[in-house]
Amino acid sequence: MAKNITNPTEDYSKWYQDVIREAELADSAPVRGCMIIRPYGYAIWENIQASLDRRFKETGHSNAYFPLFIPESFIQKEAEHVEGFAPELAVVTQAGGKTLDEPLVVRPTSETIINHMFSKWINSYRDLPMLLNQWANVVRWEMRPRAFLRTTEFLWQEGHTAHADEKEAREETERMLRVYEDFAVTDMAMPVIPGRKTEREKFAGAVDSYTIEAMMGNGWALQSGTSHYLGTNFAKAFNTLYLDSSNQQQFVHQTSWGVSTRLVGGLIMVHGDEHGLRLPPRLAPIQVVIVPIARDDEARVRVMEAASKIAEELRDLDVRVELDTREGMSPGFKFNHWEVRGVPLRLELGPRDLDEGHVMVSPRNKPGRDGKFTLSLDSLTERIPALLDEIQKEMFNEALAKRESRTMDITSIDQLKQALTDAPGFYRVWWDGDSEDEVRLQSETKVTVRCIPWDQPGGTGKCIVTGRETARMVILARAY
């Protein structure tokens, strides 16, 4: 097995950290909970950004940038918002050698500062909808940091929109969750369950929160993206008003939505295996790596020439190719090097292959000798892009099959407890409980209501906690 990587079945948390280290995705920082995102990890994030940014623009949003520092009083203007965020704020009280008159909060999210500006910019219904997004870093002083999944400072995008009425704002909320769903499925090859959050799990300050929930390799859930209908809560706190066509003052209806570098953690845990990282081709910084194999100088010249030509031809097709020209390393070492880093396709090219007019192809999702096959040199430009598409689909199907095999229908608390030890995963249950029931369930079993899926099975059943007949099915799981 892979050196230096704990088997995921043995210790999942350790495996996760091992993969991050060995694939050189991130390193720990001198400040607790903070993380250095290394070039390879950052390249994945850049691909995530590029793909999402395109989708945001396609749905009419523009990027802007709001400041890192927010007056402390802003946070306090919306009651639920303060309550939710106060415990995890980093606050600057000293600057420029003086104690500040008003402390500055390092943004945990930007609803307040954005509303402050919206209230200045929005005057008329003609100014609406206002559709903004920003790529930024935020800080939340969480108690329990985990690389990528919950770091003190993290990178994300936060969309903030203002609309004339509830209907339009709710459509936006749903639209953006669908954008996240499509991104997760199409680019991350990560199946997700879109749905609504319960009262207890929703965003501090929102009327309704929606989420996409993904299952990680250990059966736990990862909240992978959220979209909130904020109603007029922030508009009221910040007086964000517009004049409608009949000259009446109205509060705007707002949304906010975000995904973060947490997605990189999701990518690791949905697809990673005992050999390390596996990246879906659409997000892989390197989609194809060519490992040249040469015994002597003469062979080296021949092989390098052929390899360079292949690399060039594939690059012309916008395939992200790396030619591993490093010398003095055995092919085996290189194979492992790229496997740990999750490169979807590896081409091995030596004198023998050249003589026979082909390359050896090793797809990362079928590691080892058994998964290898040959492709003729003249078929590469046609086959490689197609293969990348196939791998993308296979990875999604594999992840979906895994999730389905670990999703069960549960009808009682006892059955739930049994399932938690036997088969950690997602549990579909009928649910008519309230926040208190959720708290009780969590303290008893550690699971939480991940979401009320949009896709409901229909029919009714007995609620797992109250015993009442209900038409609402929810997903329970342990969560990161």
Next chain:
RNA sequence: CGGGGCGUGGCGCAGUUCGGUAGCGCACCUGCUUUGGGAGCAGGGGGUCGCCGGUUCAAAUCCGGCCGCCCCGACCA
């Protein structure tokens, strides 16, 4: 904040019980031989042993204090 563990070259660790002036594996550098699944040999560089204080002829080791990190839990994207 509660529970557990750990601080010794870049990484992983041994040495601490019983004080004697720091070692192993990997990585790194040089050379030669190698190269189809993590190459071999030879040579080499790198550590005030988390910090402060104490005991002692002598402290990684003993004593006192402090700091930090990791894991598990409550909180959370």
